[in-house]
Amino acid sequence: MNQYVICKMHGAIFSFLLENGRAVEIHCDSEGSESILGNIYTGRIRDISGTIGAAFIEIAPKKICYIPINELDQAIYTKKGASSKPQQGDELLVQVSREAIKTKYPSVTTNLTLHGKYILLTIGKKQVSASAKLNREEKQRLIGLIKEIEAENKWQTPGARAFGWLIRTNADGAARDTLLKDMNRLYTLYCSLVTDGKHRVCCSCLFSGPHTWISRLSDLYEQAADQFITDDKNIWEDAREYLSLYQPEDLSKLMLLHDDMQPLYKRYSLEKQLEDAINDRVWLKSGGYLVIQYTEALTVIDVNTGKFEGSVKNRQKAFFKINKEAALEAARQIRLRNMSGIILIDFINMESKEDEEELLQNLDEELRRDPIRTTLVDMTKLSLVEITRMKKERPLKEQISLLTEDHKAGS
Secondary structure, three states: OEEEEEEEEOOEEEEEEEEOOEEEEEEEEEOOOOOOOOOEEEEEEEEEEOOOOEEEEEEEOOEEEEEEHHHHHHOOEEEOOOOOOOOOOOEEEEEEEEOOEOOEOOEEEOOOEEEOOOEEEEEOOOOEEEOOOOOHHHHHHHHHHHHHHHHHHOOOOOOOOOEEEEEOHHHOOOOHHHHHHHHHHHHHHHHHHHHHHHHOOOOOEEEOOOOHHHHHHHHOOOOOOOEEEEOOHHHHHHHHHHHHHHOHHHHHHEEEOOOOOOOHHHHOOHHHHHHHHOOOEEEOOOOOEEEEEEOOOEEEEEEEOOOOOOOOOOHHHHHHHHHHHHHHHHHHHHHHOOOOEEEEEEOOOOOOHHHHHHHHHHHHHHHOOOOOOEEEEEEOOOOEEEEEEOOOOOOHHHHHHHHHHHHHHHO
């Protein structure tokens, strides 16, 4: 039984994806602050710097964002100056693609993406493509269906840039009518954005998604959660409204389990699971352990024998056993802690090349279960396994740190 549990703890909304009671994902969203990631604005060009190949866009008073200069040529402009070239004061549609990180400005893009449960509408990318996690036969079936629907509906580009479709992993097995419903909603939204953008004042927010914790309901794989559980009436009502509008097929999964004697975070030991997920040390059943260390450039996972007691004679077999368990746990921790960028795993050295190959194969298979693109690159000459993972949100440890800072600032 897989469950997606949403509850309030420590002044924030926490979302836990549990597989047989064990967390594989944890997300933290402050109750008082909303993410701007994915929001669409009418922005104004404040400055263009050819030296660094970037422009700076104002999306709200004193809210400046960064954009690569080459994206300005293909932008959807809502107000243009006399020059055909992009210039200061021009107004255009932009979408926040990355939130501010430390001293870096948020990033925006003119290649807007509109999210459905099964389909993404991609503005500026006309082709029909599919998630790499779908098998070849299913990709061909779904791409064929999308092209048939396009040909029948003959949707016109609404006085703006051409658009295409990206089929999500969730679409695996989806019927034609299901895809058509998603595509119709996204196309209608695109048309309204272009129309509204021309009549709204600059620095208006034309589109903002639901609460971050709600939007994750559409990001979950179809089979990822059998139940959506909360013990908070307001959360339950917000989730019910969203699912009724956009995912009615999942409405039956939503459950309100309120118990004054045993809140959800106690029933599922969520505080303990959260504490374990930000601890630098992770113990394995074999007695070995992982040490997880974050640096500015990368994350390092070190595998240690720890309390493991094996005979000297069977040392290599013992190392292989610990490494195999460590590989499965490392893959879980990468997803659980939302690591991103370059990740290095320092396994215990093994003499057998066959054991190394089996270890890498096991690790690769486990990493493929991660919904965020995660790639096992190779084992280096120093026997370090290199992994890359796409950045989508802040790491869990950083989310918790920001929450703690907000509490201190508010007290």
